[in-house]
Each structure stands twice: as structure tokens, then as C-alpha cells.
Amino acid sequence: MAILCEDEELLEGFLAETSELLEKLDDDLVALEKAPEEIELLNGIFRSIHTVKGASSFLGFDLLVKITHKTEDVLNRLRKDELKVTPEIMDVVLEAVDHIKLLVNDIRNGEIVERELDEIINKLIPYISDAFRESAVLHMESAGTSEREKEVPASPVQTELETEAAAPAQERPRIEAAPAPSPQPPKPNSSKTVARGEELSDNTTVRIDVKRLDDLMNQVGEIVLERNRILQMNQDYLARENTANFGEEFSKLAKRIDFVTSELQMQVLKIRMIPVEKVFKKFPRIVRNLSRDLGKEVDLEINGEETELDRSVVDEIGDPLIHLIRNALDHGVEDPEERVAAGKPRTGKVVLSATHEGNNIIISIKDDGKGIDPEKLARKALDKGLVTEDQIAGMSGKEILDLIFLPGFSTKEKATDVSGRGVGMDVVKTNIRKLNGIIEIRSEVGKGSEFILKLPLTLAIIQSLLVDVENEVYSIPLAAVLETLKVDTSSFHVVGGQEVLKLRDSVLPLLRLQKLFGVQGSETSLNQSYVVIIGVAEKRMGLIVSRLLGQQEVAIKSLGKYLADAPGIAGSTILGDGRVALIVDPAGIIEMEESGVTGAWAA
Amino acid sequence: MATAVNFKSEESQAELIQLVSFNLDREEYGVYVLKVREIIRMSNVTRVPNTPYYVEGVINLRGKVIPIISLRKKFSLSEKENDKQTRIIVMDVDGELMGFIVDSVSEVIRVSAGEIQPPPSVVNGGVDQEYLSGVINRADRLLVLLDLERVFSQSERESLINSSL
Numbered sequence: 001m002a003i004l005c006e007d008e009e010l011l012e013g014f015l016a017e018t019s020e021l022l023e024k025l026d027d028d029l030v031a032l033e034k035a036p037e038e039i040e041l042l043n044g045i046f047r048s049i050h051t052v053k054g055a056s057s058f059l060g061f062d063l064l065v066k067i068t069h070k071t072e073d074v075l076n077r078l079r080k081d082e083l084k085v086t087p088e089i090m091d092v093v094l095e096a097v098d099h100i101k102l103l104v105n106d107i108r109n110g111e112i113v114e115r116e117l118d119e120i121i122n123k124l125i126p127y128i129s130d131a132f133r134e135s136a137v138l139h140m141e142s143a144g145t146s147e148r149e150k151e152v153p154a155s156p157v158q159t160e161l162e163t164e165a166a167a168p169a170q171e172r173p174r175i176e177a178a179p180a181p182s183p184q185p186p187k188p189n190s191s192k193t194v195a196r197g198e199e200l201s202d203n204t205t206v207r208i209d210v211k212r213l214d215d216l217m218n219q220v221g222e223i224v225l226e227r228n229r230i231l232q233m234n235q236d237y238l239a240r241e242n243t244a245n246f247g248e249e250f251s252k253l254a255k256r257i258d259f260v261t262s263e264l265q266m267q268v269l270k271i272r273m274i275p276v277e278k279v280f281k282k283f284p285r286i287v288r289n290l291s292r293d294l295g296k297e298v299d300l301e302i303n304g305e306e307t308e309l310d311r312s313v314v315d316e317i318g319d320p321l322i323h324l325i326r327n328a329l330d331h332g333v334e335d336p337e338e339r340v341a342a343g344k345p346r347t348g349k350v351v352l353s354a355t356h357e358g359n360n361i362i363i364s365i366k367d368d369g370k371g372i373d374p375e376k377l378a379r380k381a382l383d384k385g386l387v388t389e390d391q392i393a394g395m396s397g398k399e400i401l402d403l404i405f406l407p408g409f410s411t412k413e414k415a416t417d418v419s420g421r422g423v424g425m426d427v428v429k430t431n432i433r434k435l436n437g438i439i440e441i442r443s444e445v446g447k448g449s450e451f452i453l454k455l456p457l458t459l460a461i462i463q464s465l466l467v468d469v470e471n472e473v474y475s476i477p478l479a480a481v482l483e484t485l486k487v488d489t490s491s492f493h494v495v496g497g498q499e500v501l502k503l504r505d506s507v508l509p510l511l512r513l514q515k516l517f518g519v520q521g522s523e524t525s526l527n528q529s530y531v532v533i534i535g536v537a538e539k540r541m542g543l544i545v546s547r548l549l550g551q552q553e554v555a556i557k558s559l560g561k562y563l564a565d566a567p568g569i570a571g572s573t574i575l576g577d578g579r580v581a582l583i584v585d586p587a588g589i590i591e592m593e594e595s596g597v598t599g600a601w602a603a
Numbered sequence: 604m605a606t607a608v609n610f611k612s613e614e615s616q617a618e619l620i621q622l623v624s625f626n627l628d629r630e631e632y633g634v635y636v637l638k639v640r641e642i643i644r645m646s647n648v649t650r651v652p653n654t655p656y657y658v659e660g661v662i663n664l665r666g667k668v669i670p671i672i673s674l675r676k677k678f679s680l681s682e683k684e685n686d687k688q689t690r691i692i693v694m695d696v697d698g699e700l701m702g703f704i705v706d707s708v709s710e711v712i713r714v715s716a717g718e719i720q721p722p723p724s725v726v727n728g729g730v731d732q733e734y735l736s737g738v739i740n741r742a743d744r745l746l747v748l749l750d751l752e753r754v755f756s757q758s759e760r761e762s763l764i765n766s767s768l
Contacts, residue, residue: 472650517652557668559651559661560699567653572661572668580649580663 011107014055018104021048023281025097029090030284036085046075052100064103067117070124071096083127087292092123094285206311208271216271219264226257262553265461269310272460276354276361277305279318283325283352290329297336297346298329303353309361309457316435317363317455320428324365324451325350327425332369332449342446344368360479361457366450372443374400381406396506401441402538405429429537433587436479436570439537454479460556464573464583466549467532469513470521473581474545475554475573480586482533482540484548489529501531501542508533511593512544513584516568534586541590556583567592618716622739624746625692625705628680632705633712633739633746640693640700642708645685659704664693671702696752703751712746714739719748 028045032038053068071093077083099120106113233249280302291298333339333348340346351366374397381387381403392400407426432439435455443449456462456479463478485503492510493500499510510531514521531542554573557580559566570585622633623642648660648671657676661668671691675682688707693700722735736750 519652557666559668560670560701562699562701563651563654563658563661563670566651569651569653572649574663574666574668578663579647580661580668582649582651582661 011059014059015104015108018052018055019108021052022097022101022104024048026094026285027281029094029097030288033085033087033090033288039079042075042079046072046079049075061103061107061112063112063115063117064100064107067096067099067103067121070121070128071100074124074127077127089127092120092127096120096124206271206274212267212271216264216267219260219267222260223257223264226253226260229253265553269457269461270308272310272312273308273457274311274314275305276307276309276314276317276363278314279321280305280352280354282318283321286322286325287329287350290326294329295335296329296333296348298333298348298350301349301351303351304355307354307356307361309455310460312460313361313435313455313457316431317453320431320453321352321363321365323425323428325352328365328367328369328449328451332367332371334370338370342370356457357454360454363453363455364450366448368448371445371447371449372401372404372441373445377401377403398441401443404441405439405538432537433591436477436536436587438480438535441538461553462556462583464552464554465532466552466581467513467530467543467545468547468549469517469545470519471546472517472519473549473575473579474513474517474584475552475581476532476534476543476584477570477586478551480534480536482535485531485533485542486528487531489527492529503533503542506540508540508542509593510542510544511589514544514546516589516592534589536587536590539590539594541593543584543589554581554583619713620716620719622712622714622746622748623692623708624710624712625690625708627674627678627706631709631744631746632749634692634694634749634751636711638694638696638751640695643691643693643702645689645691645704662691662702664700664702667700669693669700669702671704673704675704675706694751701751714746722747 025045025048028041028048032041032045035041049068049072053065053072056064056068074083074089074093078085078089083089099115099117103115106115230253233246233253237243237246283302284300287298287300328350329348333350334342334344336346339348349368351364353366354361354363356362378387378392378395378400382389382392386406387403404425405428429439432453432455437453437455440452440454441449442452456477464475465478465481465484466473466475468474487501491502493502495507499512501508501510513519530545530548532545532548533540533542556571557573558564559569559572563569568585568589570583570588572580572582575581621636623636623639624631624633626632643664646662648662650660651658651670657673659671659673659676661670674680683706685704689704690708691702691704692708693702695701718739718741719737720740722738734749734751734753735747736753737748739746739748
């Protein structure tokens with residue numbers, strides 16, 4: 001059934017508000033379970049559900065009204081102390097909230113699907129008063145005739161609230177849910193976002209602080225001024241006036257434009273930034289459910305959820321983080337008994353934190369579980385035939401830890417449906433690489449492990465190192481560059497046909513970009529070479545280039561879908577002189593190196 | 604041959620079709636004018652490594668980076684130095700802009716749909732049969748109608764990357 005709603009704006013307003021309320025709800029419900037005495041929290045939850053109910057009844061979404069109504073009744077009884085908060089009740093309420101999300105998603109997709117709600121409603125009913133149970137059961141039987149008429153008298157307490165709810169529902173959530181009085185920019189007309197499963201995140205609209213918009217407008221104003229200045233100078237130049245100090249004026253102008261545009265760029269980037277909270281707020285619920293499923297006791301501590309990063313990155317880090325958190329719970333934190341036996345508190349602790357570091361964001365997932373045992377890990381990798389005895393012998397402790405990123409690796413004795421199918425860490429690695437991020441593991445047996453992700457703040461404009469490879473210019477994302485060196489070619493060694501560089505205490509594989517990219521030109525046999533050390537996820541390697549040209553901020557341009565998969569190339573950018581320079585894909589290069597493709601080329 | 608057949612249906616036999624005609628080696632070819640976005644002079648092409656031989660590279664088209672294909676290479680014709688006549692035909696291929704290097708562009712011609720004949724079963728000259736959507740036989744000239752969208756059929760697009768590996 002398609003949605004008949006005359007007022008498109010009203011519907012969009014409803015969707016935006018409801019999504020926002022529901023997203024917060026999960027978090028609040030989990031918090032409530034931990035602190036049942038928090039009346040304010042409970043009231044907040046009640047108000048949210050009530051608002052959703054009011055708005056949906058106003059717009060005539062009957063299914064939604066039906067389920068929110070029942071949920072509200074249960075919450076109301078909790079509020080009036082007629083019921084106590086128990087994990088069982090919370091399970092049902094959370095499930096109901098999932099159904100509500102599903103229904104809202106249907107509305108967003110423009111199709112109302114007749115979903116089966118009886119099951120969940122039957123679960124809710126036992127928690128509603130006895131007197132109510134009968135009327136509800138009665139109502140269930142006659143469902144389909146005229147639902148709303150029957151529903152209203154069902155709960156006398158609610159009736160007055162409900163009638164009043166319909167209208168002011170539009171304003172109420174503004175106060176409850178939106179902390180900053182931020183205006184909503186006009187939405188694109190089609191609201192047909194294809195949202196995944198239970199996820200409600202609406203990525204088609206952005207809420208922006210008015211102040212940020214004002215700042216942006218100011219910057220644009222300045223750009224306009226500078227443009228006028230250029231036009232004036234051009235006119236003067238053509239008319240041969242004021243030619244005396246033209247050069248000086250021009251260089252001043254260039255500096256000002258440089259300044260204003262970088263300011264503008266910062267402003268626009270800031271607008272695209274959203275707090276990482278958007279991803280983090282899913283986790284309390286996940287941790288709660290998982291720890292219950294696994295029979296473990298785990299506290300999740302979240303720090304720095306206000307840290308901001310680009311939307312594009314936020315969208316991508318959700319899955320890897322879920323994997324890491326699952327791993328921490330499943331593999332890291334021990335069973336309560338085991339913990340007590342080891343002299344640790346019963347309840348395990350997982351700390352999820354985010355901080356800024358220069359142009360990067362650092363996300364860490366730390367648990368106080370049993371840690372990763374390198375010996376066990378190495379043995380496992382051997383058993384699975386992923387590495388050889390010799391390889392293990394030559395590995396440092398850190399390199400052994402990195403083995404868990406190998407596809408097909410899983411240390412858990414028996415695979416649970418939570419994790420342990422051996423795909424998890426591989427997925428994490430792939431996702432982090434896609435973002436040009438770096439991943440690091442720290443672990444101490446018996447004390448716990450920590451996974452540290454270092455990600456770029458944005459994917460649209462990046463700092464890059466321009467290098468010259470036999471007169472072709474390539475740009476290497478600075479986020480992946482660890483250091484650059486000018487080294488004597490005599491310090492290159494060949495191990496098993498692979499050129500390597502001995503750097504401090506590690507041995508880095510080397511790759512000649514000239515060979516990899518098939519660049520024409522004489523193979524220079526100078527005494528010294530420039531090496532750019534790149535790092536992606538847990539891997540490091542050195543790229544040999546002809547010259548280093550310098551650091552530049554570049555806007556990433558896609559190569560289009562036909563060339564998007566060009567090996568070793570992430571995209572392109574346009575240089576100051578209008579030429580196109582290709583952006584090297586460090587993750588891709590490392591992958592090629594691993595799969596031995598580069599060897600074939602280099603030969 | 605989807606696009607060509609579309610405008611060859613019975614009732615539209617008399618319908619006029621506009622084609623951009625261009626030269627490649629000694630032959631004259633035509634492409635459907637509505638697919639052509641613009642025709643530009645040769646500009647600075649940046650080579651993209653590890654792509655098939657006929658991908659010349661990418662250019663900056665007013666801030667947009669678009670791939671450039673050499674039709675001579677694609678059709679296995681002998682190579683030729685770029686000169687003043689060399690043009691890049693920028694076309695909309697499946698929703699994406701793509702440039703094709705040709706020897707020269709001559710004109711926009713009108714043909715009626717009825718004039719388009721199915722391609723002969725055997726074509727010499729290296730152009731693969733599958734890209735031809737028809738021929739137009741006029742008294743003084745023979746024009747080969749190319750379906751460049753087919754030049755980049757789905758499988759081709761995939762192999763575009765894989766072939767280099």
C-alpha cells in the first residue's frame with residue numbers, strides 16, 4: 001500500500017523526528033536497565049514513545065499507533081511503579097522498538113507493508129494490567145476491523161494524552177531531542193532512502209548549526225570580494241592602467257585567495273562532520289544483548305563520542321567496530337567464573353574511545369580480558385597451514401599478532417554464531433584499508449587487548465605527498481606515509497628475490513613504483529634513492545620513487561566506474577597546472593604485493 | 604544492438620536520425636548525436652598504469668576526470684601521431700562521460716532510419732563485429748554506425764581491469 005500523504009513536508013518532518021527519537025531510545029533503554037531508579041530517564045523514554053505514537057496517529061499510520069500504544073502502556077506501568085524493570089521486560093520493549101523502527105523504515109521507503117505484529121503485542125500484553133489484558137485480547141481478535149476506535153478506550157489514562165498529543169507532537173521532540181536549536185535544511189525530494197535492516201540512520205539530511213552556516217556565508221562573501229578584485233585587476237591590465245605594481249598586487253591577491261579558500265574548505269568540511277556518537281550509540285545495546293547471549297558480564301565504557309569526523313568515514317566504520325566489539329566480548333572477556341578464578345572482578349570491561357590526533361581520528365577498543373596468546377596464535381596459524389614453521393620463527397611478537405588478520409583465521413576453539421567464523425578480522429582489515437586507515441594491536445596475556453584504529457578525518461580532501469616517478473607525478477595519501485628517507489642504494493638487500501630495506505630494527509619490503517606502474521624511462525642507477533615508507537592497517541612497506549615534490553592538499557576525483565578498479569590507484573586529482581595526477585592506493589599496493597602480483601610485474 | 608534497433612522499428616522508418624561522423628584510418632564512422640556531449644581538441648592525457656592497451660589515460664575536463672580511449676588501438680588499427688585534426692569525442696556511455704580519440708571529426712549528418720542497413724556479416728578492417736550497429740550506404744560514401752556503448756559492454760568493463768592483471 002503506497003502512502004497517501006498530501007503534505008510531503010509533514011511526512012518528512014515526521015520521519016526525521018521519529019528516526020532521531022528512536023535512535024536515542026536504544027541507548028536510553030539499555031541505560032535504564034542498568035539504573036532502573038532513574039525516573040527522569042524513564043520519563044524521557046516514555047515521552048519519546050508517546051511522541052511517536054501521537055505523530056503517527058495524526059498521520060494515520062495505524063500499525064505504528066498500535067504497537068507504540070502497547071509499548072507506551074508497559075512503560076507507563078513502569079513509570080507508575082506498578083512494574084519493576086527486569087531484563088525480561090527490557091527484552092520485550094527493545095524488541096517492540098525494533099518493530100517500530102521497521103515500520104518507520106517502511107514509511108520511509110514509501111510502502112506500508114502489512115506486518116505481523118500480533119506476536120510482539122502478545123509479548124507486551126502480560127506486562128500490561130490484568131484488566132487491560134482482556135480488552136487487549138479482545139482487541140486482537142477483532143483486529144482488522146476498526147483498530148483505532150477500539151484502542152482508544154482501552155486505556156483511559158492515555159485517552160486524554162492522546163487527543164492532546166496529535167497536534168503538539170510536532171513541536172515537542174524539538175525540545176526533547178534536539179540539543180542545539182538547529183534548522184533543518186530542505187530535504188531532497190525523494191525520501192526513498194534504502195535503509196538497511198533495522199538501521200534507521202537517515203543519511204540524506206543533515207542538521208547544521210546555524211553558526212556554522214553563518215560562518216560559511218561570511219567566507220563566501222570574502223571570496224566574492226576577492227573575485228571582484230581579480231576582475232578589476234584584469235580590466236586594469238587590459239586597459240594598461242596601474243601596471244606599475246601589478247606583480248605586487250597580484251601576489252597579494254594570490255595569498256588572500258589561498259587563505260580564504262582554505263578557510264572555506266575547512267568550513268565545508270566541518271559541515272560534513274558528524275560526531276562519532278552516531279556509530280557509538282548502537283553499541284550499548286549490542287554489548288548488552290551479546291553479553292547476555294554469551295553468559296558474560298560486561299560493562300561498556302564509551303569515551304569521546306563527541307569526536308567529529310566526516311560522514312563518509314562514519315558510514316564505513318560501523319561494521320569493523322561491531323566486529324571488534326564482538327571479538328572483545330567473545331574472545332577477550334572471560335566467563336565470570338574464569339575471571340574470579342584469575343583474581344579479576346566478575347564484570348569485564350570494554351572501553352571504546354575516540355580522540356583526534358592531527359588529521360586523524362584514533363578509535364580504540366580495549367578489553368580487560370585474557371589477551372591474545374602469541375604462541376597459541378602461531379600454532380593455530382600453523383595448523384591451518386596459513387604460515388610455515390620458518391615464517392613463524394622469523395616473526396616478531398607484533399607480527400605474530402598480525403596473523404589474526406589473515407583470511408580464514410579464527411582462534412576460538414568452537415565457532416559461535418557471534419564470532420569465530422574466521423571472517424571477522426579479515427573484514428575489519430579490508431574495511432580499514434578501504435579508508436586508508438592503520439590498525440594496531442596491543443595485547444598482554446592475562447591483562448587484555450587493545451585494537452587501535454587510526455583513520456583519516458575525511459575522504460574528500462586529503463593531505464598528500466607528491467612524488468615524481470620518471471617524470472610522471474603521483475600523489476601518495478599522507479595518512480599512509482610514515483616517513484620518507486633518502487638512502488644509499490647500498491643499503492638495499494635482496495631476500496628471496498624481493499628487494500628489502502633494513503631500517504632500524506625492522507626489514508621492509510621495497511617496491512619500485514616505476515616498475516609497478518610500468519613507467520617508461522631509464523632505470524636510474526644512482527647511489528641514492530628516495531624511499532617513501534607507507535603503512536596500511538598492520539602492514540608496512542617502502543616505495544622507491546625518483547624524487548619527492550612536496551606536500552599538497554588535494555581534492556580526490558574519482559576515475560569513473562570504468563577505471564575505478566585500476567590496481568594500485570585510488571583516484572586522481574587535478575594539479576595547479578590543470579594536469580591530472582593519479583593518487584596511489586597504499587592499501588591496494590600492499591595487497592598486490594601480498595598476492596605476489598607485483599613480483600610478476602617487477603620481473 | 605539495442606540502441607540501434609530501437610529507432611529502426613516499423614513506424615519510425617522515415618524518422619530522421621542525426622549522426623556525428625568521424626574518420627578513423629581510411630573509414631568513416633558515425634555515432635548517434637544525442638550520445639555525444641562535446642568534441643574537444645587533444646589535451647594533456649595522464650597515463651593510468653596497468654589498464655588495457657587501448658586506455659590512453661585520463662584528462663581533466665573542466666574539473667572532471669574522464670577516461671580516454673584510443674579507438675585506433677581498440678580496433679587494432681595502425682597507430683598514428685596526434686595532429687591538428689585529432690579530436691576527442693566525449694560521449695555519455697552508460698551514464699558516465701568517456702572520451703574517444705579519433706583522427707578527425709567531419710560533420711553532423713541526417714539519415715532516415717530506413718537508410719540504416721544491418722551490418723554485413725563479415726567485416727574487414729579490424730573493427731569487431733559486435734560494436735557495429737549498422738551501415739549507411741549512400742552514393743558517394745559508406746558510413747559505419749558504431750555503438751560505442753557496446754564497446755564497453757559489461758563483460759568488457761570487467762575485463763578492462765582484469766585483462767591487465
